[in-house]
Amino acid sequence: MNSPFLSARNVSIFYGDKQAVFDVDLDIEANKVTALIGPSGCGKSTFLRAINRMNDQISSCRFEGSLKIGGQDIYDKSVNVVALRAQVGMVFQKPNPFPKSIFENVAYGLKIHKLTSSKTELQDRVEWSLKSAGLWDEIADRLNEPGNSLSGGQQQRLCIARTIAVEPKVILMDEPCSALDPIATAVVEELIDNMRKDFTIVIVTHSMQQAARISQQTAFFHLGQLVEFGETKDVFTNPREQRTQNYITGRIG
Amino acid sequence: MENVHITSSFDKDLGEIKARVVKMGTLVASQLSEGMLMLANPDAARVEALVKNDRKVNGMNTSIAKHAERLIALRQPMALDLREALSPINIATELERIGDHAKSAAKRSQKMLRGAIPPEFQALLSAISGLLQTQIDDVLRAYDKSDLALAAHVREQDRQVDDLNRKVFELSVLALSDGKRDAATLMNVVLVSRNLERVGDHIVNIARYVNQIVTGDDLKATE
């Protein structure tokens, strides 16, 4: 097994006095899709948001343990959160394009991190991002229209394009398809599958079928603990833990 | 597994398929005992009834497969549930084969005269078929209650069936060399014994499926 790209050890996360994540050890491999599943309030979203330190925005949130990406502890004092987030992108549950044009949406990340040095380079990068997100053909002729004039599925792909544009190493997705219809969901899932070769993807999902379809590895969280982690094909055909089995088959413990 | 689904209709659907399998198994068991009776005392009318029932057995196999297919399509079962949905198809197939053997035994009886089977062979055949009856009952109960121990016991008992079958073979060889018995009858006896041994194998397969449902392990590969 290749050395994990993202490595969590003894990760515990607190909201004030309440503990949301209990002592999680998890290794996420590069260029794979890892799904985090579990019932509501089990800590999977909290854990996900710890990876790009979005929990820092919540003042009562406290992180313990170590989370390393590419060997670097991301909670180390020397790490600049802004730089980290350029390397770890996030796509949210509800598509949230900026109230600007499609072009500006994708270009924003490139602009603030000064990743391009000329106007043509910027345009090329925007085009590449939109193509990678499978959106270019649909909107190439209306780049100046506002981002939220698109359909739900297109908006989510726009958000993905925006995230891809800065070429992060890791892409975090928090239930990206839950607001989309089945066709749009299938399009996004196909996109995720294609993105795998260039990015490491961690996806939180409520749909076990989706996790089964698109991930190679699955982690099951329950009440803040990591109950089981393994190859997706094993977790969904013959899980080791009774709790996992109960959740997957919709049983009461 | 005692824990139940949150959606109770799921449990109901699974239970219904299980009930169908058990019903099919019970019918197949009675077919087998009837077939053995025919061997001792052939009765044309009863043989015809048995053949008719065999068609019923085949029909039950098809309907179990259809119900399982529907459950898989509508419920998207995972893990344990998936095995519980798929296995009835396999088990029903095994039961159907047992039914075929019962039918072939009954048909064979038509070729033999009443009381043609020598008593020592009749005793052996009765012993085998008696064992098989218990085994079918046990394995169906093991399936119904997900009883791993009972399933293991059934697999163990198959050894006895194999032993008895071997005895029939040896005895036949002796009797043939002696020339005291009718060769055709002896041949038929051996063939029937072989059929019964196959029935034993099918029963063991069902026991393995029962184990696989619960543990997810495929014993065929390891045993």
Place this chain on the structure above:
Amino acid sequence: MIDFSKHAGFDLSVRTRAEKRFQWTGRLAILLSLAFLGWMMVTIIWGAIGATQSVQIAVSVDLSRVDGQAIENTRFGSIVKTGLRSQFPEVSKRADKKKLYNLVSPEGGFELARQVQKNPDLLGETALIWLTASDDLSQYYRGQMDVDLPEDQRQVSDLEIAWITDLADRGQIRTKANWGFFTNGDSREPEIAGILAALVGSALSLAVCFALSFPIGIAAATYLEEFAPLNRISDIVEVNINNLAAVPSIVFGLLGLSIFLGYFGLPRSSPLVGGMVLSLMTLPTIIIASRASLKSVPPSIKEAALALGATPVQAVFHHVFPVALPGMLTGAIIGMARALGDTAPLLMIGMVAFIVDIPKSILEPATALPVQIFLWADSPERAFSEKTSAAILALLFFLVAMNLVAILLRRKLEQRF
């Protein structure tokens, strides 16, 4: 067939009646409010009608002996008096002459001077110049005077009435649209008093107010809403700002009086101080409205920006701020509208003075529209009451215009989101 009303719970007709009652109560309330509003508008407009017209008298003035080089030294007042005497040569008694000169407004001389300066060709000739009539004459001519009273109780004597009739017959009296209302400053003479000085004073004060309160207000709101840590201090600040919004405006006037005028010694009655006092008053309103506007921006936008690696400042200024700006502007303009109409603080800092000249900078003494209305309303002369109503209309128009601007701006800026 199902009869739905059978399952409708308690008596359906009772519920329907209650519903109708409530709706009619609402309608009645609206009608009542509109009725009062309409009554107020009708009263004001009716009262202001008189101010739309000014009466002018044609006086024949002899400008032949006026030296073109020494216009400033010429006493145009006496030229007007001479002209009047020439039109009514039979007047001899001193008292009567005084009454005669009273036909023309005391401003007459200045008016003549302004006309000569505008039109130097008039020099060296005798001409018939239209000058504003006195307020008594105007009132009489427009039929707003009670003439049934005995002469000693009347404003105009019989003699004056005779002269007026005479002038009318000669076609030397006319009514003209009173544009002077908008182009003149205040005056002791109601017939030529205008609101320009007050308008300019108000405009300058508002400009100072906007320049001070808008940037400070939206900056404070942005900081408090987006960046300030959630602790007791922020809570205290928020409570205090909310309270300040409810403080009576006269308190801010007192503050201005003691600090801006007393301690800093800024010029009294200037638009600078007026604007500063008004901005103190408007700041809480702007801060509260701006915070509400910022709060209404969906937090998902800011989250998306942060997740891309924007710093909090970048996220706020690139994304939250532009979306909130229309709301902030609207809040600011509504705050301005309130500042426009607030008299009390301006009275405290001395804008109650009698200002004739149009202020040219924010440091010169000025007055404001609401103050002007207050002063005129205090005046006993009937002519001023017309002007008061007219000035009120002007103020209301200004307010409505500001609100319209607010609505248009918001609509235009909102389209982009």
